[in-house]
Structure formats: C-alpha cells, structure tokens
Amino acid sequence: MAExxxxxxxxxxxxxxxxxxxxEEAAYVAFGAPFDGTASYRPGSRFAPLQLRLxxxxxxxxxxxxxxLCDLGDLAPTNSIEAMLRxxxxxxxxxxxxxxxxxxxxxxxxxxxxxxxxxxxxxxLIIFDAHLDLRSEFMDTQINHTTWLRRLLEKRSFREVxxxxxRAYADEEEEFAEEMGVSVISSRxxxxxxxxxxxxxxxxxxxxxxxxxxxxxxxxDPGYAPGVSNPEPGGISPIQLFTLIELVSERLELxxxxxxxxxxxxxxGLAAANAVYAVYHALLASxxxxx
Ligand SMILES: [Mn+2]
Numbered sequence: 001m002a003e004x005x006x007x008x009x010x011x012x013x014x015x016x017x018x019x020x021x022x023x024e025e026a027a028y029v030a031f032g033a034p035f036d037g038t039a040s041y042r043p044g045s046r047f048a049p050l051q052l053r054l055x056x057x058x059x060x061x062x063x064x065x066x067x068x069l070c071d072l073g074d075l076a077p078t079n080s081i082e083a084m085l086r087x088x089x090x091x092x093x094x095x096x097x098x099x100x101x102x103x104x105x106x107x108x109x110x111x112x113x114x115x116x117x118x119x120x121x122x123x124x125l126i127i128f129d130a131h132l133d134l135r136s137e138f139m140d141t142q143i144n145h146t147t148w149l150r151r152l153l154e155k156r157s158f159r160e161v162x163x164x165x166x167r168a169y170a171d172e173e174e175e176f177a178e179e180m181g182v183s184v185i186s187s188r189x190x191x192x193x194x195x196x197x198x199x200x201x202x203x204x205x206x207x208x209x210x211x212x213x214x215x216x217x218x219x220x221d222p223g224y225a226p227g228v229s230n231p232e233p234g235g236i237s238p239i240q241l242f243t244l245i246e247l248v249s250e251r252l253e254l255x256x257x258x259x260x261x262x263x264x265x266x267x268x269g270l271a272a273a274n275a276v277y278a279v280y281h282a283l284l285a286s287x288x289x290x291x
Contacts, residue, residue, distance in 0.1 A: 014053040016105060017061065017280060019069040026070035028257075028283055029095045033107035034074050035084040036263075038144035041230050044265035048272070049074050049105040051264040055272040067283045069103065081110060081143055088114035092256065096120075101286075103279060106260030108229065109133060112214045113148040117155060119256045124160040124208035126248050128241060128278075129216035130232040132166055132184070134173035145229075145261075153180050160208050162201065164244060165190060165219035168232040187219070190236045190244070201247060211252040213245070213282055215259045217275045225274050227267020238274050242281045249285035257282050 016030045023029060032049025039045070053071070075087045088104065092115045095102040104115050109129070116125060133149040143151060150173075153161070160183065167187040177184055183204050190197045205211070218228040221235035259275045 014057045015071040016053050016103075017056050017064055017067055017069055017276070017283070019067065019071060021068055021070045023070045023072070023098070025068065027068040027100060027287065028103050029070050029072060029100045030103040030105060031072040031091055032074035032105040033084060033088050033111045034077050035081070035107045035111060036229065037079055037081055037084070038108060038110055038141065039229055040139055040144070040146065042263065042266065043229070044263040045106060045108050045229050045261055046077070047264045048107060048262040048275070051262065051267070051272045052105050052259070052276055055269070055276050059273060059276055061280050063284060064280065066287050067280070068287065069283065084111065085114040089118040092118040096255075101254060102256050103283070104256070104258035106258060106262075108145045109214075109216050109260045110143065110145045110148045111260065112258055113143070113152050115256055115258055116152055116212045116214070119212060122158070122210050122212045122255050124158050124205060124211040124252065125162070125214065126205070126211055127161070127163045127214045127216070128165050128219040128245070129163055129214070130165060130168050130187070130218045130235055131216070131230070132163055132169040132173040132177055134176045134182070135170060136172060150176060153182070160204055162204050164201065165236045165241070167234050187234055187236050190240050194240060198244070198247060201244060202251070205248065205251055208252055210255045211248065212256040213248060213254055215245070215257070215275070215278045216261045217259065217271050217278070218261050220274055225271035227263045227265070227271035228261050229263045230261070238277065241274070241278060245278055245282050246285040249282045250289050254282060254286045
C-alpha cells in the first residue's frame, strides 16, 4: 500500500473510547457538544469533549473492542444556547433515525434538554447529579444548566425520573420534584447504605424499559473529580457510580447517554478519567447484554 506509511507514522487525533468504527457499522454514535455559555460559576466545560478523547487514549479499558462506537467529532461551536440545543436535537434525531444510540459528550448539562426531548420512545430518565436542576429560573434566564430538567418535565412526562447522588438544591427544586414525582436518592443514602440504594434503584426502574442516562460528573465527590464547573462536597465514589450505572444499563435498554460538566480548566485528570470510565461502563454493560 503506497499510503500505508502514513497510517504507520501518523495519527489523526484521539477518538472517544479509542473507537474507529464508521457511522454505518456502529451501534453507538458519540459526538461532542462544546458549550458552556450559561455557566454561572466557572466556565470551561466547552473543552471537555477534546479532553475526554485525549483521556480515552491513556486509559486501559478492558474489552473496549466490544463497544461498537463511532465518534463523529464535535458540533460546530456557538455562543447561543438556542442554536446549540437545535444542533444537539437535530444530531440526536438523525442518529436515532439510523437505529443507533447517541452518546453526547458535554459541555454543560443544559444540552440534555435537547437530547432527551429528541428521543421519542424513552419511558424513563436516570440522572446522576449533585444537583436537581429544577429551578424555575436562574440569574435572569429560563434555559440554563440549573433549570433544564424543569423545562424538560414541563414539556413531556416519563414513567420514571430518578436523580441519584443529589445533595445541593433549593427548596423550590425539592418541591417541584415532589410535585412531579421525581425520585431522588441522595448522596448520603448511596454512601452510607449502598445496598439499600441498589435495591431502591431496582425497584424504581422495575416498570421501565427504555431509558436515557445522563451522567453529570459533579455527582462524584470533588476529591475524585475536581474538574467540574460546580463542585459540591459530599459526593459518591467512582465505584458506587460505576456499579449503579452498570445496574441501570443491564436492566434497561439504553436509548441515549450523555456525560456532562467536566471542566478541564480545573481538572487534574480525574474528572475526565472518571467521565470516560462512566460512559465506558454504561456502554459495555449495554453492549454485552444485547449480544
Ligand atoms: Mn450538576
């Protein structure tokens, strides 16, 4: 092969979970949504997709070849939240129409408003997050990383919405959660009574079939994941997160996954590494279940 030397010496840049599958052959299709325009504390999550790919290069992920994934690259950057939500929604729709599962690399959590709205036949949402993101508005805007879940639940309902690892929220968010039947499992519950929280998750998802999994990396204790935009002390551990992710991904059909809020500007590498591992565990559990 005349061009073989180029493949031997050069490398096109890192891909998420190191996967080089084409769109046609892939079961999972990843893309980056590099947006942090509504950040209220510290911006920087726009750089996460790149960092998650770079981290993918250095992690040894057992059986990663079983994850049939294509990395499309990043959506074109924009400073408009409306434009980014349109792009995310359109990309997710196209990927689902092709019969594949979208994997979105945030960016801030607001992008989940577009992705979860664009997948029609999901009956449940499983969210790992320190926050509830159920505010009615924040810092004079209606659509941002603290309100997206409220905006979503105002638009459509699900059989089950579970937020796991929560510990930082306002009264109005707790009230809205109760009113809408959102199930909340606090970080203390997970930390002090892990087996009970496993049983609680199992029981909550008993009647669900097809789910969207959203992983906000600030669910982890900042000691495990310092590089996030809104660190909240008192978080769960990586092994607790991975075990619960595997449970959900084995029991339910994953129709969409995202990982959000990694902020490489404040990271020592751990938030990015844990984010890659979290998605890896979801996809591997899902892939090996159906094969
Ligand atoms: Mn959060």
